[in-house]
Amino acid sequence: MDEKQLLKDAKTCTRWALSLTVVLVILWPGVMFLTGYEYSLTFFKGWAALAFTWLIVAGTFITALPIVEARKAKKQ
CATH class of the missing domain: 1.20.5 (Single alpha-helices involved in coiled-coils or other helix-helix interfaces)
Incomplete structure (x- = not known):
């Protein structure tokens, strides 16, 4: 690029x-x-669960994608 x-x-x-x-x-x-x-307790629990899920998914992608890209680049 x-x-x-x-x-x-x-x-x-x-x-x-x-x-x-x-x-x-x-x-x-x-x-x-x-x-x-x-905020009801149920709403707060749902909000917290959504936030932690988002955190885990984002962390997984941030960690895994550079590793995958490096392996692909190494094969070429």
């Missing part, structure tokens, strides 16, 4: 990451807080 394409892709990924962070960390919980939404 050329340097221009890498910079363009990096900017796109940065925008997506910042946008998702704002939406998932600030806007979504903020709306529930401002409307006076009361």
Whole structure:
């Protein structure tokens, strides 16, 4: 890949990451807080389970993909 394409892709990924962070960390919980939404224990457990599942899946991909890519590159 050329340097221009890498910079363009990096900017796109940065925008997506910042946008998702704002939406998932600030806007979504903020709306529930401002409307006076009361979390039930079941809702909180589901939210925590979703967060931990997301953490495990992301960690697996972050760990496994570089290993797989390195093995593919080594075979070539």
